[in-house]
Every structure is written in C-alpha cells, then in structure tokens.
Amino acid sequence: MTAILLTGVSGTGKSTALAALADRGHDCVDTDEGDWIEQVDGEPLWRIEAVDALLGHPRIGTLFVQGTVANQGELYDRFAAVVLFTAPTSVVLQRLATRTTNDFGKTLHERERILDDLEHVEPLLRRGATHVIDTDRSLADVVAELERIAHETVFRTWPRSTRL
Numbered sequence: 001m002t003a004i005l006l007t008g009v010s011g012t013g014k015s016t017a018l019a020a021l022a023d024r025g026h027d028c029v030d031t032d033e034g035d036w037i038e039q040v041d042g043e044p045l046w047r048i049e050a051v052d053a054l055l056g057h058p059r060i061g062t063l064f065v066q067g068t069v070a071n072q073g074e075l076y077d078r079f080a081a082v083v084l085f086t087a088p089t090s091v092v093l094q095r096l097a098t099r100t101t102n103d104f105g106k107t108l109h110e111r112e113r114i115l116d117d118l119e120h121v122e123p124l125l126r127r128g129a130t131h132v133i134d135t136d137r138s139l140a141d142v143v144a145e146l147e148r149i150a151h152e153t154v155f156r157t158w159p160r161s162t163r164l
Contacts, residue, residue: 008085
C-alpha cells in the first residue's frame with residue numbers, strides 16, 4: 001500500500017485538496033479529525049501507534065493522509081512521498097479570512113502564529129519533503145499533481161518483475 005502525506009502550515013489548502021481527492025474516489029484521512037492527535041504539554045502530536053496502524057492497514061491504491069504535527073517525521077519512512085503544500089503569505093492570509101470550513105486563523109493571535117509557522121516551521125517541513133506544491137493555482141491542478149505523484153510512487157515501489 002502506498003501512502004502519501006500532505007503537510008504544510010494552515011491555509012495552504014491541504015484539507016481542500018484532501019476533500020477533492022476523496023471526491024475522486026481516493027482513500028483519505030485528515031488527522032486533524034478524529035482521534036489521531038493528542039495534546040502533550042499543549043503541543044498537538046500524532047498518536048504514533050494509531051497512525052502507524054493506519055499506514056499498515058492493507059488496501060488497494062493510494063492513501064492520502066493530511067496533517068502537520070511536530071512528531072510527523074517519526075513516520076516519514078512509512079510514506080512513499082511527503083508533499084509540502086506552500087503558498088505566498090498573501091494567499092494564505094486571504095484563505096484564512098474567507099474559509100468557512102475551519103475557524104483556525106480567524107483571530108489576530110492565530111494569524112500571527114501562522115505567520116510565524118510560515119517563517120520557522122515551513123523551512124523544517126521543506127527539508128523533509130519529497131515534493132513541494134505551490135498551491136497558488138487551481139484546485140484541479142493541485143489534485144492532478146498529487147495524482148501524478150501517487151502514480152509515480154506506486155510505479156517506483158512495484159517490484160521490478162511486475163513492471164510492464
């Protein structure tokens with residue numbers, strides 16, 4: 001089974017892309033929803049055992065997982081690709097101001113935190129990423145790029161004897 005992690009700071013379009021992938025029939029998990037995350041000393045962290053079990057579950061096709069937490073790197077070796085979503089600061093702020101599916105980023109304090117994440121966290125995420133997608137383009141283009149990455153990683157992980 002191939003799993004691809006979609007990561008990036010708030011407002012870069014991860015959840016929107018994940019929903020579009022689900023609409024196209026892909027298996028998708030948003031780790032911001034459900035019991036995938038626990039708070040440890042005020043820091044949201046993946047429940048490593050739960051996410052590891054998810055990644056080990058047999059399935060056909062690609063699983064797209066969305067999330068950005070401080071301990072995600074512990075599972076990078078379980079993902080065929082780690083895709084960083086990025087966008088210009090002005091685009092991120094516009095999305096935060098207009099989105100209706102998530103209230104995070106509506107307050108001044110939250111926006112300041114996101115701006116700090118763009119400056120300090122995104123470079124760390126970039127170092128661990130296998131792919132970077134600038135999401136300042138159409139959703140259709142972003143989803144097509146993710147499907148191309150999925151196809152590329154599935155082909156790359158096939159045993160040589162089964163390749164056409």
